[in-house]
Amino acid sequence: MKISRADVERVAELAYLDLSEAELEMYRAQIDEILEYIGKLNELDTANVAPMAQVLADDQSADATLREDVVAPCSIAGEILKQAPDPEPPYFRVPKVIER
Amino acid sequence: MTAAWTIDGVREALAAKKLSARELAADFYRRIAERNSELNAYLTLSEERAYSQAARMDALVAAGKPLPALAGVPIAIKDVISTRGVRTTCGSKILENYVPPYDATAVERLEAVGAVILGKTNCDEFAMGSSNENSAYGAVRNPEATDRVPGGSSGGSAAAVAAGLAVASLGTDTGGSIRQPGSFCGIPAMMGSYGRVSRYGLIAFASSLDRIGPFATNTRDVAAILGVIAGRDSNDSTSTTAPVPDYRAAMEKPVKGLRIGIPKEYFAEGMDDGVRKKIEAGIELLKKLGCELREIHMAHTDYAIATYYIIATAEASSNLARYDGVRYGLRVEDDSLLAMYRKTRGAGFGAEVKRRIVLGTYVLSAGYYNAYYLKGQKVRALIAQDFRDAFRKVDVIVTPTSPVPPFKLGERTNDPLQMYLADIYTVTGSLAGVPGISVPCGKICGKLPVGLQIFGPAFGEASVLQLAHAFEQAGGGSL
Numbered sequence: 001m002k003i004s005r006a007d008v009e010r011v012a013e014l015a016y017l018d019l020s021e022a023e024l025e026m027y028r029a030q031i032d033e034i035l036e037y038i039g040k041l042n043e044l045d046t047a048n049v050a051p052m053a054q055v056l057a058d059d060q061s062a063d064a065t066l067r068e069d070v071v072a073p074c075s076i077a078g079e080i081l082k083q084a085p086d087p088e089p090p091y092f093r094v095p096k097v098i099e100r
Numbered sequence: 101m102t103a104a105w106t107i108d109g110v111r112e113a114l115a116a117k118k119l120s121a122r123e124l125a126a127d128f129y130r131r132i133a134e135r136n137s138e139l140n141a142y143l144t145l146s147e148e149r150a151y152s153q154a155a156r157m158d159a160l161v162a163a164g165k166p167l168p169a170l171a172g173v174p175i176a177i178k179d180v181i182s183t184r185g186v187r188t189t190c191g192s193k194i195l196e197n198y199v200p201p202y203d204a205t206a207v208e209r210l211e212a213v214g215a216v217i218l219g220k221t222n223c224d225e226f227a228m229g230s231s232n233e234n235s236a237y238g239a240v241r242n243p244e245a246t247d248r249v250p251g252g253s254s255g256g257s258a259a260a261v262a263a264g265l266a267v268a269s270l271g272t273d274t275g276g277s278i279r280q281p282g283s284f285c286g287i288p289a290m291m292g293s294y295g296r297v298s299r300y301g302l303i304a305f306a307s308s309l310d311r312i313g314p315f316a317t318n319t320r321d322v323a324a325i326l327g328v329i330a331g332r333d334s335n336d337s338t339s340t341t342a343p344v345p346d347y348r349a350a351m352e353k354p355v356k357g358l359r360i361g362i363p364k365e366y367f368a369e370g371m372d373d374g375v376r377k378k379i380e381a382g383i384e385l386l387k388k389l390g391c392e393l394r395e396i397h398m399a400h401t402d403y404a405i406a407t408y409y410i411i412a413t414a415e416a417s418s419n420l421a422r423y424d425g426v427r428y429g430l431r432v433e434d435d436s437l438l439a440m441y442r443k444t445r446g447a448g449f450g451a452e453v454k455r456r457i458v459l460g461t462y463v464l465s466a467g468y469y470n471a472y473y474l475k476g477q478k479v480r481a482l483i484a485q486d487f488r489d490a491f492r493k494v495d496v497i498v499t500p501t502s503p504v505p506p507f508k509l510g511e512r513t514n515d516p517l518q519m520y521l522a523d524i525y526t527v528t529g530s531l532a533g534v535p536g537i538s539v540p541c542g543k544i545c546g547k548l549p550v551g552l553q554i555f556g557p558a559f560g561e562a563s564v565l566q567l568a569h570a571f572e573q574a575g576g577g578s579l
Contacts, residue, residue: 008458015417015461016424016438017454018446027458033517034459038406041475044482051477052484055294055308055533060340060558067334079201085431092426095437 002035003028104317105267107324110173114161121154121161121172125216128174132218132265139241141250141259143179145219146186150174153216169328171214176266178257179220180227181312182301183207186217190303191225191235191253194423194430194448204301205336206270206312206329213328218266221256225450226420227272227305229253230280230522233513234452241509244286244549248506251281254315258285261315268316268325272302274309275408276501276526279538282315283501283551286540286577288322288568289315293558294533295340297326298333306415307338309408309530319539319569323347326561342559350562355570356390358563361494365401366525371503374544379500381579382541382552382571386498389570394494398486401528403479408527409520410463410476416453417460423448455516480531487532491557496567499525501538501551525553535561539568542579552576 008028012019019027081087086094105124113119119127129147136142157172177183180190182200189195203211211217224234232240232255240255242248243263250259254271258281261269271278273291282289291313302312314325330344362383367376387393425431425444432443449457463472490497504522512519529536535558538551552571556564 003462007462011458011461011465014465015421015457016441016445017449017457018442019454019458020446023451023454027455030455030516031459031462034409034520035462035472037517038410038472041403041406041479044400044403044479046475046478046482049478049481051474052481053477054338056338056340060295060342067337076201080427083198083201083428085425085429094426095433095435095440097437 001032002039003032104264106318107170107173107267107321110267111167111171114157114172115167117161121157121216122151124172125150125154125174125218128218128265135263135265138246139243139259139263140238141221141240141256141263141265142176142219143189143222143237143256144187146183146217149186150216150218153211157214157216168214169324170210173215173267174218175210175215176218176221176257176260176269177207178223178254178269178271180223180272180303180305181207181270182303183217183220186220188220188303189237190227191223191237192448192450192453193236194444195428196430198428200301202301205298205333207301209329210325221254221260221269223256224253225453226303226416227253227274227277228416228452228456230276230519231507231512232256232281233509234450236450239509242285242506245506245547247508248548249284249509251284251506253277254281257315258282258287258289261285261317262287268314268321270312271315273311273313273530274306275412275530276523278313278315279526279536279551279553280502280523282538284506284549286543286549287315287317288319288537288539288572289313290322290326290537290564291535292326292330292561293535295338296535296559296561297329298336298339300333300335304419306412307419308415309412319351319565319572320348322537323351323565345562347562347565351565351569353566355567358391358496358567359494360386360391360393360567361396361490361497362393363396363398363401363490363497363499365398366499370524371500372505374548375500375503375505375550378542378544378550378579379552382576383498385574385576385579386571389574396490396494396497398490398528400479400482400486404483404528404531405520405524407476407479407483408523408531409459410472411480411531413456413460414464414473415460417457417464420453420457452516483528484532487529487534487555487557496563497555499553499555501525501553505544505548505550529555534558535564537564537568539571540577542577
């Protein structure tokens with residue numbers, strides 16, 4: 001077994017994801033099977049391979065150097081706030097963070 | 101259905117005043133009203149926006165002014181691509197009422213040259229799936245065989261074009277989500293190289309893999325749309341400044357002598373016999389066209405699915421952290437902030453999305469990062485190297501798009517790993533960042549479409565389109 005129920009619980013906690021009892025068990029079994037399959041990568045010796053962290057080669061990348069940090073106007077703050085479940089313009093309101 | 105509209109057909113009809121852009125849009129909305137309750141290809145229609153754009157095109161005609169490249173062409177947009185003022189759900193309950201305050205660059209560029217945006221198409225939730233059955237708004241039916249899936253994740257974009265409910269559409273491809281539904285619905289469908297089309301406004305699934313690309317009824321229209329949406333965008337630092345060639349001109353070049361690589365590893369066990377016969381007939385046709393066929397090896401092909409499902413889920417777990425009930429989308433109330441996050445995400449995401457968040461968080465978590473994520477990045481480098489090595493010997497690579505023809509709705513939903521394994525021929529090119537197209541290659545028993553996939557080297561879209569066009573013109577679609 002590659003992944004335990006406690007592992008799934010820990011990961012769900014890291015991802016702030018409520019999972020039901022049934023989901024915990026289902027994902028544990030399915031992800032166990034997927035990790036078992038992924039294990040085939042260990043057939044490959046990659047000790048001397050550099051990880052591919054990005055797709056574009058340096059000469060293809062337009063932003064090989066950093067661009068100037070220029071202030072540009074943006075007038076859609078009101079529209080953005082309208083999408084919030086609980087807006088208090090110009091703020092987003094959330095439940096109390098600091099416990100008494 | 102009457103003969104399919106093409107981009108040129110629309111422009112000529114408008115210029116000759118055979119019909120107005122408004123009448124054309126209205127005609128497409130009539131077709132949608134007739135077929136959509138069965139197919140479920142569209143989630144949201146944007147009539148107001150479409151008719152005001154059509155009016156602008158009709159005014160150009162009335163004034164005798166030149167018409168832009170996509171004047172009046174009715175186009176559908178996958179619902180993971182942002183459209184200002186038009187609801188964009190990503191096929192998820194968590195964004196059920198989300199209305200983007202800005203347009204994706206690809207959408208902006210289409211409209212700037214006259215395209216009429218009809219509406220938003222159904223897809224797997226956050227583009228995660230290979231059958232469109234992971235949409236929170238119900239599955240899409242394949243117009244070619246309505247008991248079958250249209251493929252995924254851009255199933256609605258493929259079905260809309262195949263059913264004549266749009267002249268063309270935009271989809272997104274992360275591991276095959278443009279090419280496989282194109283194959284399943286019997287139409288050409290293309291992803292350009294990573295960096296070719298701006299991702300600005302594409303709601304992210306896996307940022308190092310996601311690409312926007314076109315579906316159309318023919319390869320010339322695919323080339324025209326790719327030409328419009330391609331090119332540098334200062335809002336996406338991964339979009340390149342590489343010049344955009346005139347794809348339509350380039351694709352007319354003769355293919356005689358073109359060197360085609362046939363990778364042995366893509367013809368191993370697991371391929372449906374009907375698919376195999378069609379692809380073999382397709383390769384015979386390429387030989388008749390005077391192409392030079394060479395057997396090649398791509399040694400790490402068999403490791404691509406495992407690599408893909410590490411990288412894609414890791415990036416997804418990070419990208420989807422933004423759905424927290426604070427700035428947009430669903431919120432499930434609770435007195436505590438953290439409980440609000442947990443409940444919102446637990447209630448708002450569907451089963452496949454949660455599965456990928458759990459897997460992706462796991463492969464990135466302390467103690468497992470090196471064993472999974474870093475290992476995945478290293479094998480990704482080997483897969484990309486396979487492609488670079490191959491393109492030193494050949495101009496393009498030809499493979500099947502999918503090992504299986506369109507399957508029945510509900511047939512594969514209970515086994516996620518089996519569903520993932522069907523992405524075997526498409527994820528390789530996604531990991532390598534190269535361009536790829538799926539072109540129709542006949543139908544099994546005259547009913548189930550098969551797609552032939554063509555890969556080119558990075559920024560070699562012109563060669564890909566050149567071969568796809570020659571194959572189409574030579575009757576590849578009716579093999």
